[in-house]
Amino acid sequence: MTAQPEAAAAGHVPSVPFVTALPRCNFAGYCNFCGEQGCRSQDCIATYQNTWWAACDICDGVGGDGLGLGCLCTYGVIQVGAGYRGAIQPQR
Numbered sequence: 001m002t003a004q005p006e007a008a009a010a011g012h013v014p015s016v017p018f019v020t021a022l023p024r025c026n027f028a029g030y031c032n033f034c035g036e037q038g039c040r041s042q043d044c045i046a047t048y049q050n051t052w053w054a055a056c057d058i059c060d061g062v063g064g065d066g067l068g069l070g071c072l073c074t075y076g077v078i079q080v081g082a083g084y085r086g087a088i089q090p091q092r
């Protein structure tokens with residue numbers, strides 16, 4: 001009998017990427033960089049791929065104060081610098 005991987009994995013918390021980068025285009029399809037709807041610019045795509053995102057530290061990613069007031073972040077996510085704690089990049 002060899003060691004059971006299931007048993008070894010028990011209690012292991014998978015490294016789920018909790019934070020998701022905002023999409024490059026908003027929900028109406030307008031690019032956040034050039035403002036064009038349906039943008040396919042390689043410049044915009046490259047710029048976007050080089051961005052970093054993290055959970056907002058003002059609202060802890062909740063997106064508001066729980067009393068109906070919204071936070072200045074977007075859906076609990078903010079754009080940050082590369083060295084920011086917990087920062088992630090858009091998925092390719």
Ligand SMILES: [Zn+2]
Nearest residue numbers: 031034039044
């Ligand atoms: Zn664009």
Ligand SMILES: [Zn+2]
Nearest residue numbers: 056059071073
């Ligand atoms: Zn916030």
